[in-house]
Amino acid sequence: MIDWKAIIIGFFVSLILGTLLSFVIPVIGGFISALVAGIIVGYMVNINLTNGAINSAIMGLLGGIIESIIILILGAAFAGIMGLLFAGLGVIVVLVLTVLHMIVAVVGGVIGSVIRGNVY
Structure with a gap:
């Protein structure tokens, strides 16, 4: 059963935390936000x-895609045309990072379910 309320809350946690941490710790920040949001x-x-893993995977997919788009837009805004060119060339990197973001979110979802105590 898909719990959209939990997915949306996790998505916003991932979005806000990931965007902030990505400027401080460029690649690892997104994964930290995916793990925290997956646990939530x-x-x-x-x-x-x-069910915790499935819901976290959906949240990780949405969070990874939207977070990557925001990072690309902000990179283009701050670095100008060169940032946009590098962002355009990084589409494959964005797709790979989104899949990795989703995997980390699933791990977080499993951890969150174990913490809650509902393993079966």
Whole structure:
């Protein structure tokens, strides 16, 4: 069962935390935000381990895509045309990072479900 409330809350946590941390710690910041948001979603779902992982995967996918778009836009805004060119060339990197973002969110969702105590 998909819990959209938990996904949306996790998405906004990932979006805000990821955007802020990505400027301080460029690549690792997004993964930290995905892990934290995944833990929150897995904890909130409160059904079982699989459901926490599925909901966190959906949140990680949405968060990874939107966060990557924001980083590309901000990079283009601050670095001008060169930033836009590098951002355009980095589409493959963005896709790979989104998949990795989703995997880290799933790990966080499993951790959150275990913390909540609903493993079965």
